[in-house]
Amino acid sequence: MIKSTVRKEFLQRRMNLPEEDWQQQTMLIASGFKALKLPPVNYLLSYNPLASRHEFDVSICEDILKEQHMMMRVAWPKIHVDLLDMEAVLVEKDGLFIKNRFNILEPIGGATVQPKQLDLIFVPLLAFDVRGYRVGYGKGYYDRYLTQCRPDAIKVGFSFFDAIEYIEDIDEFDVPLNFCITPHRIYEF
Numbered sequence: 001m002i003k004s005t006v007r008k009e010f011l012q013r014r015m016n017l018p019e020e021d022w023q024q025q026t027m028l029i030a031s032g033f034k035a036l037k038l039p040p041v042n043y044l045l046s047y048n049p050l051a052s053r054h055e056f057d058v059s060i061c062e063d064i065l066k067e068q069h070m071m072m073r074v075a076w077p078k079i080h081v082d083l084l085d086m087e088a089v090l091v092e093k094d095g096l097f098i099k100n101r102f103n104i105l106e107p108i109g110g111a112t113v114q115p116k117q118l119d120l121i122f123v124p125l126l127a128f129d130v131r132g133y134r135v136g137y138g139k140g141y142y143d144r145y146l147t148q149c150r151p152d153a154i155k156v157g158f159s160f161f162d163a164i165e166y167i168e169d170i171d172e173f174d175v176p177l178n179f180c181i182t183p184h185r186i187y188e189f
């Protein structure tokens, strides 16, 4: 399947998930994540989920990590629409967020974390394949950003659905995930 077909189909499937299933599967994904053995994490790039698109609520996994990595600091993406690029911004406790044009909460103020400082990245996705390649909303923000990160930075995706066979139109910019957690499986690539 090509990215544009995957994008439409999986957004539809996610939007059609009944609230009860969404909640139950969220808990299964979070317990899968808890079982992951990760090296020390100093800097995490998280994201604020778009509830209106039924995105996975990564804040549960953030909390799990905070217990395991006491020194960990969390950054959030801030996009630059004109440049199609993104930065990771640290927000201290009680920091402020404002909604961007896509309705996603972004930090106001706060220090930028350099991409090479990040140890762990939660990567939003609509679907992924058996090789760890993913499809997002199609603007390439994460693809551009991930090429600037350390090769050993761990990229984790979360999905309510299992891997698809192949995303056909992968290009040289696509960076695969290291892990994808689904309600019934942990994929490692």
Ligand SMILES: Nc1nc2c(c(=O)[nH]1)N(C=O)[C@@H](CNc1ccc(C(=O)N[C@@H](CCC(=O)O)C(=O)O)cc1)CN2
Binding pocket: 047, 048, 049, 050, 055, 077, 079, 086, 102, 104, 124, 125, 136, 137, 138, 139, 140, 141, 142
């Ligand atoms: N929660 C969350 N935060 C994130 C992402 C994400 O996927 N999820 N991103 C991951 O990249 C970046 C934002 N990327 C986005 C890219 C497109 C659209 C979007 O709604 N696109 C419309 C088209 C709108 C237009 O062209 O103006 C669409 O898909 O209908 C939203 C976010 C950074 N932050």
Ligand SMILES: Nc1ncnc2c1ncn2[C@@H]1O[C@H](COP(=O)(O)OP(=O)(O)OP(=O)(O)O)[C@@H](O)[C@H]1O
Binding pocket: 003, 124, 134, 135, 136, 137, 138, 139, 140, 141, 142, 143, 144, 145, 147, 171, 173, 174
């Ligand atoms: N590093 C890069 N430099 C230039 N163009 C890029 C880069 N990364 C991705 N692109 C381009 O951005 C466009 C969108 O990429 P793609 O369809 O893979 O987005 P996506 O993975 O669904 O979106 P996202 O990364 O925002 O979640 C493609 O045309 C792709 O070639």
